[in-house]
Amino acid sequence: MRILIVEDEPGIYNFLKQGLEEESYAVDIAEEGKKGLHLALSGDYDLLLLDWMVPGMSGIEICRQFRKEFKDTPVIFLTAKDTVDETIFGLQAGANDYIKKPFHFEELLERIKVQLRPKSGEHSIFKLGNITLNTTTHQVLKAEEVISLTQKEFALLEYLMRNKGIVCRRSRIIESVWDIHFEYNTGVIDVYINALRKKLKLGEDENYIQTVRGVGYVAKEI
Amino acid sequence: MRILIVEDEPGIYNFLKQGLEEESYAVDIAEEGKKGLHLALSGDYDLLLLDWMVPGMSGIEICRQFRKEFKDTPVIFLTAKDTVDETIFGLQAGANDYIKKPFHFEELLERIKVQLRPKSGEHSIFKLGNITLNTTTHQVLKAEEVISLTQKEFALLEYLMRNKGIVCRRSRIIESVWDIHFEYNTGVIDVYINALRKKLKLGEDENYIQTVRGVGYVAKEI
DNA sequence: TTTGTACCATGAGAATTTTAATTGTAGAAG
DNA sequence: CTTCTACAATTAAAATTCTCATGGTACAAA
Numbered sequence: 032m033r034i035l036i037v038e039d040e041p042g043i044y045n046f047l048k049q050g051l052e053e054e055s056y057a058v059d060i061a062e063e064g065k066k067g068l069h070l071a072l073s074g075d076y077d078l079l080l081l082d083w084m085v086p087g088m089s090g091i092e093i094c095r096q097f098r099k100e101f102k103d104t105p106v107i108f109l110t111a112k113d114t115v116d117e118t119i120f121g122l123q124a125g126a127n128d129y130i131k132k133p134f135h136f137e138e139l140l141e142r143i144k145v146q147l148r149p150k151s152g153e154h155s156i157f158k159l160g161n162i163t164l165n166t167t168t169h170q171v172l173k174a175e176e177v178i179s180l181t182q183k184e185f186a187l188l189e190y191l192m193r194n195k196g197i198v199c200r201r202s203r204i205i206e207s208v209w210d211i212h213f214e215y216n217t218g219v220i221d222v223y224i225n226a227l228r229k230k231l232k233l234g235e236d237e238n239y240i241q242t243v244r245g246v247g248y249v250a251k252e253i
Numbered sequence: 254m255r256i257l258i259v260e261d262e263p264g265i266y267n268f269l270k271q272g273l274e275e276e277s278y279a280v281d282i283a284e285e286g287k288k289g290l291h292l293a294l295s296g297d298y299d300l301l302l303l304d305w306m307v308p309g310m311s312g313i314e315i316c317r318q319f320r321k322e323f324k325d326t327p328v329i330f331l332t333a334k335d336t337v338d339e340t341i342f343g344l345q346a347g348a349n350d351y352i353k354k355p356f357h358f359e360e361l362l363e364r365i366k367v368q369l370r371p372k373s374g375e376h377s378i379f380k381l382g383n384i385t386l387n388t389t390t391h392q393v394l395k396a397e398e399v400i401s402l403t404q405k406e407f408a409l410l411e412y413l414m415r416n417k418g419i420v421c422r423r424s425r426i427i428e429s430v431w432d433i434h435f436e437y438n439t440g441v442i443d444v445y446i447n448a449l450r451k452k453l454k455l456g457e458d459e460n461y462i463q464t465v466r467g468v469g470y471v472a473k474e475i
Numbered sequence: 476t477t478t479g480t481a482c483c484a485t486g487a488g489a490a491t492t493t494t495a496a497t498t499g500t501a502g503a504a505g
Numbered sequence: 506c507t508t509c510t511a512c513a514a515t516t517a518a519a520a521t522t523c524t525c526a527t528g529g530t531a532c533a534a535a
Contacts, residue, residue: 440513444514444515466513
């Protein structure tokens with residue numbers, strides 16, 4: 032597995048390079064933004080580690096450009112900032128995960144493994160209109176705004192978004208999201224659909240979660 | 254797959270026989286208790302459907318006798334009574350599930366499928382001292398008493414009992430029961446262990462859930 | 476069009492689950 | 506044997522999740 036690190040501080044990239052090579056990843060370094068993007072676009076890499084701030088071109092811009100070509104290669108941001116405003120753009124640019132400096136190497140390694148594990152098929156980012164859902168960071172954005180959801184709300188939205196365009200019957204939802212088999216005579220789903228619509232502020236014009244009478248619900252871009 | 258039905262009412266057993274044969278199960282009927290037990294002990298069956306009350310010998314007694322010989326063959330009770338007292342003995346006698354009359358055929362079919370699915374390995378009943386836990390009915394007994402547990406309490410107890418005798422580290426428990434990966438700096442487990450010990454009334458003499466300092470917990474028969 | 480019925484939306488309250496703070500205790504170090 | 510410290514037990518309160526009751530609305534039948 033080949034990893035590209037775009038980072039200008041030698042202290043950090045040497046530490047990462049050594050650690051990752053011990054885990055038998057092939058690691059390349061780019062100390063400058065444009066060179067980083069150029070290397071990334073060569074398509075030789077299975078994963079990108081991008082520093083937030085690098086000379087020449089911001090990590091975000093690299094990510095955005097890279098995403099146009101490579102839709103499935105995971106991108107992880109290394110960021111010193113944990114302010115909401117900043118990470119939003121990272122996720123919108125198509126990052127799969129981010130980790131705050133300073134971080135434990137073990138934790139980064141875990142996250143890299145998570146991203147590389149599925150490799151085929153499994154996506155971690157789903158889009159529905161102007162809604163973005165990221166399964167690894169467990170975050171949801173509507174346009175530029177972070178929407179705070181509870182576990183169950185998130186799980187339900189994830190299920191609907193994974194099945195975008197497909198009508199989800201109540202029984203399936205209950206099985207997948209609530210892990211209840213036989214007996215689906217409960218009203219929980221409705222309550223949570225209600226909560227989602229409220230938190231996501233889905234009005235008439237943005238009716239992304241539609242009711243299918245007698246069956247269930249669909250996530251649709253109108 | 255071969256199913257034995259022990260039931261004396263022709264109305265019921267004909268209905269069942271026809272429905273199950275349409276689902277391509279091979280079905281035999283015993284209208285009387287002793288004959289039922291005799292057939293069951295022949296070992297020709299993959300699943301038993303026992304009526305609560307049959308002439309000659311009670312379903313419970315058949316179940317108990319049958320269990321001595323066949324530990325892994327699932328037994329489902331058909332019962333008109335849903336009083337706690339009655340079902341207790343059914344579960345204690347080693348039944349895997351029960352269904353109350355009148356029932357929908359679909360539901361019975363589902364339960365039969367659930368019982369036949371794992372077939373190899375997977376058990377649905379776990380014992381720990383005088384505690385019995387049944388994963389399909391989601392019931393827990395201590396001696397003769399039904400212990401009412403919440404979802405999470407049940408899930409934690411199930412995990413510990415599935416790993417009887419093995420020390421379970423907190424991180425594993427959090428992963429399996431709570432589905433949380435990385436970050437296990439939460440105190441939930443302790444709180445639930447506490448709740449379990451209380452509800453199960455585990456005193457000094459019955460310390461079935463033991464603390465392993467610095468690591469986690471074990472379920473042990475002292 | 477009107478009426479009826481079954482299904483869905485919504486809100487409030489109950490139960491469960493989680494967090495967080497305090498108290499207690501085992502085992503190590505002195 | 507004492508003291509200290511890190512971990513576990515316990516409790517209370519906050520947050521989430523679920524249930525239940527009410528009101529609304531789509532669709533079918535008259």
